[in-house]
Amino acid sequence: MSQTIRLTLKIWRQKGPADPGRFETVAVDGVSTDMSFLEMLDVVNEKRILEGGEPIAFDHDCREGICGSCGAVVNGRPHGHLRGTTLCQLHMRHFRDGDTIVIEPFRARAFPVIKDLVVDRSALDRLIQAGGYVSVNTGSAPEANTLPVPPDRAERAMDAAACIGCGACVAACPNASAMLFTSAKVSHLALLPQGRPEAARRVLAMVRAMDACGFGNCSNHRECEMTCPKEISIVHIARLNREALKAGFLSPEA
Secondary structure (H helix, E strand, C coil): CCCEEEEEEEEEECCCCCCCCEEEEEEEEEEECCCEHHHHHHHHHHHHHHCCCCCCCCCCCCCCCCCCCCCCEECCEECCCCCCCCHHHCEHHHCCCCCEEEEECCCCCCCCEEECCEECCHHHHHHHHHHCCCCCCCCCCCCCCCCCCCHHHHHHHHHHHCCCCCCHHHHHCCCCECHHHHHHHHHHHHCCHHHCCCHHHHHHHHHHHHHHHCCECCCCCCHHHHHCCCCCCCHHHHHHHHHHHHHHHHCCCC
């Protein structure tokens, strides 16, 4: 049965990248426990607009936990405290009446704040551009049995491919590392025969791109694994390290 709760929100407000930013305290009443977190922010914004105030800027798109567009740090946790859940799928029934909720943007050197809770995550796109793809000739669909893939490798590849690129792993990491994201992309393709011809070039290019974008190094805190909404395993980071080591020895690009 739906209930309503009262909340105190401490929301990060920042007009632009050059603005120092500040926390703004907002009291919210009558929040339905059936609402998602983003629907709650919608209600806050509707009230602010009616009162002549400036709405809170935040990222969103599909609101189905698929696209990876949404994201904010809620009480110190990217996407909030619920495991395996994106911010848009976090519902207000997981909070209590009278709670104080601190909402901040993802914090990372590679993710500069654009406005309020919106950050520029285009650094992740640059990692994909560096090597997160396979070079193939387009045309009709190939025969399914042309390149047989063992079921266990297909499952592991699909587990890695589940990454939605939201950037929560970067925000959770004490070093703002993108290793989980990068390793998911490298691992996904390294496990499939279609990805093997470019494997060495791919891993070296993506690791170099990580450094160029300003991401930190992995130090095995495992915060990324804990906060990932798709529960990507750090096993993929181990595979990335193996691929990079092998490429360093065998590739003329090293």
